[in-house]
Amino acid sequence: MSVPVLLVTGFLGAGKTTFINRLLQGDHGLRIAAIVNDFGSINIDAALLDGAAEGVIGLKNGCICCSLQGDLMRTLKSVLSRAPKPELIVIEASGVADPAGIVQSLMDPVIWAQARLETVVGIVDAADASRRKSDPLWQAQVRGADIMLLSKTADSMPEDLAALRAALSVQGKRNVFNMEEPVPLAALFLEEGLERATVAALPHNDSSRFVYVEWEHDGPLDLQAFQQVIAQLAGTVLRGKGFLSFDGGAGRMLFQLVGNRAALSPAPSDTNGNCRLVLIGERVEFAPDAVLRALDNLRPGSRQT
Numbered sequence: 001m002s003v004p005v006l007l008v009t010g011f012l013g014a015g016k017t018t019f020i021n022r023l024l025q026g027d028h029g030l031r032i033a034a035i036v037n038d039f040g041s042i043n044i045d046a047a048l049l050d051g052a053a054e055g056v057i058g059l060k061n062g063c064i065c066c067s068l069q070g071d072l073m074r075t076l077k078s079v080l081s082r083a084p085k086p087e088l089i090v091i092e093a094s095g096v097a098d099p100a101g102i103v104q105s106l107m108d109p110v111i112w113a114q115a116r117l118e119t120v121v122g123i124v125d126a127a128d129a130s131r132r133k134s135d136p137l138w139q140a141q142v143r144g145a146d147i148m149l150l151s152k153t154a155d156s157m158p159e160d161l162a163a164l165r166a167a168l169s170v171q172g173k174r175n176v177f178n179m180e181e182p183v184p185l186a187a188l189f190l191e192e193g194l195e196r197a198t199v200a201a202l203p204h205n206d207s208s209r210f211v212y213v214e215w216e217h218d219g220p221l222d223l224q225a226f227q228q229v230i231a232q233l234a235g236t237v238l239r240g241k242g243f244l245s246f247d248g249g250a251g252r253m254l255f256q257l258v259g260n261r262a263a264l265s266p267a268p269s270d271t272n273g274n275c276r277l278v279l280i281g282e283r284v285e286f287a288p289d290a291v292l293r294a295l296d297n298l299r300p301g302s303r304q305t
């Protein structure tokens with residue numbers, strides 16, 4: 001029997017991993033395999049989900065809507081050959097992916113016979129939507145979604161939330177859920193027989209729009225110096241995430257930056273090793289060399305005055 005597939009899409013930092021984590025930890029009793037696609041070679045998302053489930057597979061160094069399509073298909077086939085087979089497959093697209101390209105790949109009749117795309121779940125950061133809504137990539141992600149989940153609704157202004165819901169309903173999105181409330185698993189499955197409209201993928205000149213740096217350091221960092229660097233870079237970094245340790249031995253921390261909101265929280269216990277950090281920005285305003293210099297300046301002994 002064909003295994004249902006949920007494709008989760010949404011802009012950088014929208015809440016895709018958070019949603020998948022909740023799904024993996026839900027008490028539905030389903031055997032779920034998750035395939036996650038991070039931007040870059042340091043696979044933070046897979047590490048974040050690792051604690052939640054076996055069967056989390058990270059696809060890195062590219063984007064599954066373009067350069068990694070072949071990898072996605074190979075990974076799907078290998079997941080499907082597992083015994084016992086998963087009962088649900090969740091694919092997290094990277095935050096820079098256009099879901100239309102992935103949907104086209106999943107329509108392959110050989111794949112479809114074994115794994116049928118059930119629903120494209122689109123996640124929109126409600127607190128960021130009014131700023132982001134004219135972005136063609138954001139629009140493509142909304143257009144390609146069958147159902148919508150609104151994240152960070154508690155952080156958004158009520159009038160912005162109302163405007164967002166109105167805009168989504170104009171676009172024909174009937175199923176819009178608040179991600180800060182429990183979303184029942186059944187709500188993620190489309191009514192039987194519902195046809196998905198074919199959506200054209202964005203032209204692929206977009207791949208050079210985003211750039212990122214990956215940075216690693218063996219040992220703890222000075223917290224205050226790190227915060228200063230992040231404050232300097234704020235405004236040019238769209239998304240940051242990583243695992244870090246700081247002087248004083250408070251343990252490993254998970255760093256999350258979305259737009260101008262940064263947070264540090266205790267990292268999942270099974271994340272070991274060096275400090276590792278990924279920062280992503282738009283090529284027009286994010287200068288990787290300067291960002292790397294600022295980060296390298298954090299290494300003990302190399303601080304410049």
Ligand SMILES: Nc1nc2c(ncn2[C@@H]2O[C@H](COP(=O)(O)OP(=O)(O)OP(=O)(O)O)[C@@H](O)[C@H]2O)c(=O)[nH]1
Nearest residue numbers: 011012013014015016017018095151152179180256
């Ligand atoms: N308050 C609040 N925070 C959220 C919600 N959803 C996600 N977050 C936070 O937003 C940040 C990014 O969430 P992720 O789930 O990693 O976002 P993502 O879409 O997977 O990010 P990328 O894959 O890097 O594009 C994290 O700090 C989350 O804790 C939400 O509904 N409410």
